[in-house]
Amino acid sequence: MRKFIMVFTVATFILSVLTNFALAKDKTGQKITKKQIEKLRDVFDNYGCSGCHMYMHRDSTSGPAVAVIAALAKGKSKKWVISWIMNPKKHYNEPDVKALIHQYVQYMPNNGVTKKDAEKLYEYLMAVADGLVKK
Ligand code: HEC
Known part of the structure:
Protein backbone atom coordinates (compact mmCIF):
# COMPACT_ATOMS: atom_id res chain seq x y z
CA MET A 1 0.00 0.00 0.00
CA ILE A 32 2.30 36.10 -33.37
CA THR A 33 5.04 37.71 -35.42
CA LYS A 34 4.61 40.61 -37.83
CA LYS A 35 5.47 38.30 -40.69
CA GLN A 36 2.79 35.81 -39.68
CA ILE A 37 0.25 38.62 -39.51
CA GLU A 38 1.24 39.78 -43.00
CA LYS A 39 0.71 36.24 -44.32
CA LEU A 40 -2.72 36.02 -42.69
CA ARG A 41 -3.60 39.41 -44.08
CA ASP A 42 -2.72 38.16 -47.57
CA VAL A 43 -5.27 35.38 -47.14
CA PHE A 44 -7.87 37.98 -46.13
CA ASP A 45 -7.04 40.10 -49.18
CA ASN A 46 -6.76 37.19 -51.62
CA TYR A 47 -10.28 35.96 -50.86
CA GLY A 48 -11.59 39.47 -51.40
CA CYS A 49 -12.72 39.85 -47.79
CA SER A 50 -11.16 43.32 -47.70
CA GLY A 51 -13.28 44.28 -50.71
CA CYS A 52 -16.28 44.47 -48.38
CA HIS A 53 -14.56 44.65 -44.99
CA MET A 54 -12.43 47.77 -45.10
CA TYR A 55 -9.39 48.41 -42.96
CA MET A 56 -9.13 51.08 -40.28
CA HIS A 57 -12.52 51.76 -38.78
CA ARG A 58 -14.27 52.53 -42.00
CA ASP A 59 -17.57 50.81 -42.42
CA SER A 60 -18.72 50.66 -46.01
CA THR A 61 -22.05 50.04 -47.65
CA SER A 62 -20.75 46.58 -48.64
CA GLY A 63 -20.02 45.41 -45.12
CA PRO A 64 -18.80 46.15 -41.61
CA ALA A 65 -15.20 47.32 -41.13
CA VAL A 66 -12.52 44.75 -40.35
CA ALA A 67 -12.35 45.90 -36.73
CA VAL A 68 -16.11 45.45 -36.41
CA ILE A 69 -16.21 41.89 -37.79
CA ALA A 70 -13.16 41.02 -35.70
CA ALA A 71 -14.98 42.14 -32.56
CA LEU A 72 -18.09 40.22 -33.62
CA ALA A 73 -15.97 37.11 -34.28
CA LYS A 74 -14.26 37.41 -30.91
CA GLY A 75 -17.65 37.31 -29.23
CA LYS A 76 -18.52 34.02 -30.91
CA SER A 77 -17.08 30.53 -30.84
CA LYS A 78 -14.29 29.58 -33.21
CA LYS A 79 -16.53 26.86 -34.61
CA TRP A 80 -19.27 29.36 -35.44
CA VAL A 81 -16.90 31.81 -37.13
CA ILE A 82 -15.26 29.08 -39.25
CA SER A 83 -18.70 27.86 -40.27
CA TRP A 84 -19.80 31.43 -41.09
CA ILE A 85 -16.72 32.09 -43.22
CA MET A 86 -17.15 28.83 -45.14
CA ASN A 87 -20.91 28.98 -45.54
CA PRO A 88 -22.59 32.21 -44.38
CA LYS A 89 -25.90 31.19 -45.93
CA LYS A 90 -26.35 28.59 -43.21
CA HIS A 91 -26.58 31.41 -40.64
CA TYR A 92 -28.71 34.01 -42.43
CA ASN A 93 -31.67 33.17 -40.22
CA GLU A 94 -29.96 33.76 -36.89
CA PRO A 95 -31.35 36.92 -35.23
CA ASP A 96 -28.03 38.79 -34.88
CA VAL A 97 -27.03 37.99 -38.45
CA LYS A 98 -30.47 39.07 -39.64
CA ALA A 99 -29.95 42.42 -37.92
CA LEU A 100 -26.60 42.86 -39.71
CA ILE A 101 -28.14 41.94 -43.05
CA HIS A 102 -30.83 44.53 -42.41
CA GLN A 103 -28.23 47.13 -41.43
CA TYR A 104 -25.96 46.58 -44.43
CA VAL A 105 -28.76 45.65 -46.86
CA GLN A 106 -26.42 42.93 -48.06
CA TYR A 107 -25.80 39.24 -47.60
CA MET A 108 -22.25 38.10 -47.17
CA PRO A 109 -21.68 35.67 -50.07
CA ASN A 110 -19.98 32.28 -50.03
CA ASN A 111 -16.37 33.03 -50.94
CA GLY A 112 -15.29 29.42 -51.47
CA VAL A 113 -12.94 29.42 -48.48
CA THR A 114 -11.24 26.10 -47.60
CA LYS A 115 -11.25 24.83 -44.01
CA LYS A 116 -7.52 25.48 -43.72
CA ASP A 117 -7.86 29.07 -44.89
CA ALA A 118 -10.94 29.63 -42.74
CA GLU A 119 -8.74 28.74 -39.74
CA LYS A 120 -6.19 31.31 -40.91
CA LEU A 121 -8.87 33.95 -41.40
CA TYR A 122 -10.11 33.24 -37.88
CA GLU A 123 -6.58 33.70 -36.56
CA TYR A 124 -6.32 36.96 -38.49
CA LEU A 125 -9.58 38.27 -37.05
CA MET A 126 -8.43 37.38 -33.53
CA ALA A 127 -5.16 39.27 -34.13
CA VAL A 128 -7.17 42.29 -35.28
CA ALA A 129 -9.48 42.02 -32.26
CA ASP A 130 -6.44 41.87 -29.96
CA GLY A 131 -5.08 45.07 -31.53
CA LEU A 132 -2.08 43.34 -33.10
CA VAL A 133 -2.83 44.56 -36.62
CA LYS A 134 -1.96 48.17 -37.15
CA LYS A 135 -4.01 49.07 -40.20
C1 HEC B 1 -19.71 41.03 -50.81
C2 HEC B 1 -19.28 41.55 -49.54
C3 HEC B 1 -18.58 40.65 -48.54
C4 HEC B 1 -17.46 39.85 -48.73
C5 HEC B 1 -16.66 39.61 -50.00
C6 HEC B 1 -17.15 39.29 -47.41
N1 HEC B 1 -18.06 39.72 -46.47
FE1 HEC B 1 -18.04 39.25 -44.49
N2 HEC B 1 -19.78 40.28 -44.24
C7 HEC B 1 -20.42 41.02 -45.23
C8 HEC B 1 -21.66 41.57 -44.68
C9 HEC B 1 -22.65 42.45 -45.44
C10 HEC B 1 -21.71 41.16 -43.33
C11 HEC B 1 -22.82 41.41 -42.29
C12 HEC B 1 -23.74 40.18 -42.27
C13 HEC B 1 -24.54 40.09 -43.52
O1 HEC B 1 -25.18 41.09 -43.89
O2 HEC B 1 -24.52 39.01 -44.16
C14 HEC B 1 -20.50 40.37 -43.08
C15 HEC B 1 -20.16 39.81 -41.85
C16 HEC B 1 -18.99 39.17 -41.58
C17 HEC B 1 -18.60 38.70 -40.27
C18 HEC B 1 -19.38 38.87 -38.97
C19 HEC B 1 -20.35 37.73 -38.81
C20 HEC B 1 -21.17 37.85 -37.55
O3 HEC B 1 -22.38 37.93 -37.63
O4 HEC B 1 -20.57 37.85 -36.46
C21 HEC B 1 -17.37 38.08 -40.42
C22 HEC B 1 -16.55 37.41 -39.32
C23 HEC B 1 -17.01 38.18 -41.81
N3 HEC B 1 -18.02 38.84 -42.48
C24 HEC B 1 -15.84 37.68 -42.35
C25 HEC B 1 -15.54 37.70 -43.72
C26 HEC B 1 -14.39 37.04 -44.31
C27 HEC B 1 -13.32 36.30 -43.54
C28 HEC B 1 -14.48 37.23 -45.66
C29 HEC B 1 -13.56 36.71 -46.74
C30 HEC B 1 -13.51 35.26 -46.88
C31 HEC B 1 -15.67 38.03 -45.91
N4 HEC B 1 -16.30 38.28 -44.72
C32 HEC B 1 -16.09 38.45 -47.17
C33 HEC B 1 -20.01 41.20 -46.53
C34 HEC B 1 -18.95 40.55 -47.12
Whole structure:
Protein backbone atom coordinates (compact mmCIF):
# COMPACT_ATOMS: atom_id res chain seq x y z
CA MET A 1 0.00 0.00 0.00
CA ARG A 2 2.77 2.41 0.91
CA LYS A 3 4.48 1.67 -2.35
CA PHE A 4 1.27 2.35 -4.20
CA ILE A 5 0.84 5.76 -2.53
CA MET A 6 4.43 6.60 -3.32
CA VAL A 7 4.02 5.71 -7.01
CA PHE A 8 0.75 7.61 -7.12
CA THR A 9 2.32 10.74 -5.62
CA VAL A 10 5.26 10.65 -7.99
CA ALA A 11 2.97 10.11 -10.97
CA THR A 12 0.74 13.03 -9.94
CA PHE A 13 3.77 15.22 -9.50
CA ILE A 14 5.14 14.35 -12.94
CA LEU A 15 1.73 14.90 -14.48
CA SER A 16 1.36 18.35 -12.93
CA VAL A 17 4.82 19.37 -14.11
CA LEU A 18 3.96 18.22 -17.63
CA THR A 19 0.64 20.08 -17.64
CA ASN A 20 2.28 23.24 -16.40
CA PHE A 21 4.89 22.96 -19.08
CA ALA A 22 2.24 22.49 -21.75
CA LEU A 23 0.29 25.51 -20.49
CA ALA A 24 3.35 27.71 -20.43
CA LYS A 25 4.15 26.66 -23.97
CA ASP A 26 0.62 27.44 -25.03
CA LYS A 27 0.88 30.95 -23.66
CA THR A 28 4.10 31.77 -25.50
CA GLY A 29 2.73 29.99 -28.58
CA GLN A 30 0.04 32.66 -28.81
CA LYS A 31 2.61 35.26 -29.73
CA ILE A 32 2.30 36.10 -33.37
CA THR A 33 5.04 37.71 -35.42
CA LYS A 34 4.61 40.61 -37.83
CA LYS A 35 5.47 38.30 -40.69
CA GLN A 36 2.79 35.81 -39.68
CA ILE A 37 0.25 38.62 -39.51
CA GLU A 38 1.24 39.78 -43.00
CA LYS A 39 0.71 36.24 -44.32
CA LEU A 40 -2.72 36.02 -42.69
CA ARG A 41 -3.60 39.41 -44.08
CA ASP A 42 -2.72 38.16 -47.57
CA VAL A 43 -5.27 35.38 -47.14
CA PHE A 44 -7.87 37.98 -46.13
CA ASP A 45 -7.04 40.10 -49.18
CA ASN A 46 -6.76 37.19 -51.62
CA TYR A 47 -10.28 35.96 -50.86
CA GLY A 48 -11.59 39.47 -51.40
CA CYS A 49 -12.72 39.85 -47.79
CA SER A 50 -11.16 43.32 -47.70
CA GLY A 51 -13.28 44.28 -50.71
CA CYS A 52 -16.28 44.47 -48.38
CA HIS A 53 -14.56 44.65 -44.99
CA MET A 54 -12.43 47.77 -45.10
CA TYR A 55 -9.39 48.41 -42.96
CA MET A 56 -9.13 51.08 -40.28
CA HIS A 57 -12.52 51.76 -38.78
CA ARG A 58 -14.27 52.53 -42.00
CA ASP A 59 -17.57 50.81 -42.42
CA SER A 60 -18.72 50.66 -46.01
CA THR A 61 -22.05 50.04 -47.65
CA SER A 62 -20.75 46.58 -48.64
CA GLY A 63 -20.02 45.41 -45.12
CA PRO A 64 -18.80 46.15 -41.61
CA ALA A 65 -15.20 47.32 -41.13
CA VAL A 66 -12.52 44.75 -40.35
CA ALA A 67 -12.35 45.90 -36.73
CA VAL A 68 -16.11 45.45 -36.41
CA ILE A 69 -16.21 41.89 -37.79
CA ALA A 70 -13.16 41.02 -35.70
CA ALA A 71 -14.98 42.14 -32.56
CA LEU A 72 -18.09 40.22 -33.62
CA ALA A 73 -15.97 37.11 -34.28
CA LYS A 74 -14.26 37.41 -30.91
CA GLY A 75 -17.65 37.31 -29.23
CA LYS A 76 -18.52 34.02 -30.91
CA SER A 77 -17.08 30.53 -30.84
CA LYS A 78 -14.29 29.58 -33.21
CA LYS A 79 -16.53 26.86 -34.61
CA TRP A 80 -19.27 29.36 -35.44
CA VAL A 81 -16.90 31.81 -37.13
CA ILE A 82 -15.26 29.08 -39.25
CA SER A 83 -18.70 27.86 -40.27
CA TRP A 84 -19.80 31.43 -41.09
CA ILE A 85 -16.72 32.09 -43.22
CA MET A 86 -17.15 28.83 -45.14
CA ASN A 87 -20.91 28.98 -45.54
CA PRO A 88 -22.59 32.21 -44.38
CA LYS A 89 -25.90 31.19 -45.93
CA LYS A 90 -26.35 28.59 -43.21
CA HIS A 91 -26.58 31.41 -40.64
CA TYR A 92 -28.71 34.01 -42.43
CA ASN A 93 -31.67 33.17 -40.22
CA GLU A 94 -29.96 33.76 -36.89
CA PRO A 95 -31.35 36.92 -35.23
CA ASP A 96 -28.03 38.79 -34.88
CA VAL A 97 -27.03 37.99 -38.45
CA LYS A 98 -30.47 39.07 -39.64
CA ALA A 99 -29.95 42.42 -37.92
CA LEU A 100 -26.60 42.86 -39.71
CA ILE A 101 -28.14 41.94 -43.05
CA HIS A 102 -30.83 44.53 -42.41
CA GLN A 103 -28.23 47.13 -41.43
CA TYR A 104 -25.96 46.58 -44.43
CA VAL A 105 -28.76 45.65 -46.86
CA GLN A 106 -26.42 42.93 -48.06
CA TYR A 107 -25.80 39.24 -47.60
CA MET A 108 -22.25 38.10 -47.17
CA PRO A 109 -21.68 35.67 -50.07
CA ASN A 110 -19.98 32.28 -50.03
CA ASN A 111 -16.37 33.03 -50.94
CA GLY A 112 -15.29 29.42 -51.47
CA VAL A 113 -12.94 29.42 -48.48
CA THR A 114 -11.24 26.10 -47.60
CA LYS A 115 -11.25 24.83 -44.01
CA LYS A 116 -7.52 25.48 -43.72
CA ASP A 117 -7.86 29.07 -44.89
CA ALA A 118 -10.94 29.63 -42.74
CA GLU A 119 -8.74 28.74 -39.74
CA LYS A 120 -6.19 31.31 -40.91
CA LEU A 121 -8.87 33.95 -41.40
CA TYR A 122 -10.11 33.24 -37.88
CA GLU A 123 -6.58 33.70 -36.56
CA TYR A 124 -6.32 36.96 -38.49
CA LEU A 125 -9.58 38.27 -37.05
CA MET A 126 -8.43 37.38 -33.53
CA ALA A 127 -5.16 39.27 -34.13
CA VAL A 128 -7.17 42.29 -35.28
CA ALA A 129 -9.48 42.02 -32.26
CA ASP A 130 -6.44 41.87 -29.96
CA GLY A 131 -5.08 45.07 -31.53
CA LEU A 132 -2.08 43.34 -33.10
CA VAL A 133 -2.83 44.56 -36.62
CA LYS A 134 -1.96 48.17 -37.15
CA LYS A 135 -4.01 49.07 -40.20
C1 HEC B 1 -19.71 41.03 -50.81
C2 HEC B 1 -19.28 41.55 -49.54
C3 HEC B 1 -18.58 40.65 -48.54
C4 HEC B 1 -17.46 39.85 -48.73
C5 HEC B 1 -16.66 39.61 -50.00
C6 HEC B 1 -17.15 39.29 -47.41
N1 HEC B 1 -18.06 39.72 -46.47
FE1 HEC B 1 -18.04 39.25 -44.49
N2 HEC B 1 -19.78 40.28 -44.24
C7 HEC B 1 -20.42 41.02 -45.23
C8 HEC B 1 -21.66 41.57 -44.68
C9 HEC B 1 -22.65 42.45 -45.44
C10 HEC B 1 -21.71 41.16 -43.33
C11 HEC B 1 -22.82 41.41 -42.29
C12 HEC B 1 -23.74 40.18 -42.27
C13 HEC B 1 -24.54 40.09 -43.52
O1 HEC B 1 -25.18 41.09 -43.89
O2 HEC B 1 -24.52 39.01 -44.16
C14 HEC B 1 -20.50 40.37 -43.08
C15 HEC B 1 -20.16 39.81 -41.85
C16 HEC B 1 -18.99 39.17 -41.58
C17 HEC B 1 -18.60 38.70 -40.27
C18 HEC B 1 -19.38 38.87 -38.97
C19 HEC B 1 -20.35 37.73 -38.81
C20 HEC B 1 -21.17 37.85 -37.55
O3 HEC B 1 -22.38 37.93 -37.63
O4 HEC B 1 -20.57 37.85 -36.46
C21 HEC B 1 -17.37 38.08 -40.42
C22 HEC B 1 -16.55 37.41 -39.32
C23 HEC B 1 -17.01 38.18 -41.81
N3 HEC B 1 -18.02 38.84 -42.48
C24 HEC B 1 -15.84 37.68 -42.35
C25 HEC B 1 -15.54 37.70 -43.72
C26 HEC B 1 -14.39 37.04 -44.31
C27 HEC B 1 -13.32 36.30 -43.54
C28 HEC B 1 -14.48 37.23 -45.66
C29 HEC B 1 -13.56 36.71 -46.74
C30 HEC B 1 -13.51 35.26 -46.88
C31 HEC B 1 -15.67 38.03 -45.91
N4 HEC B 1 -16.30 38.28 -44.72
C32 HEC B 1 -16.09 38.45 -47.17
C33 HEC B 1 -20.01 41.20 -46.53
C34 HEC B 1 -18.95 40.55 -47.12
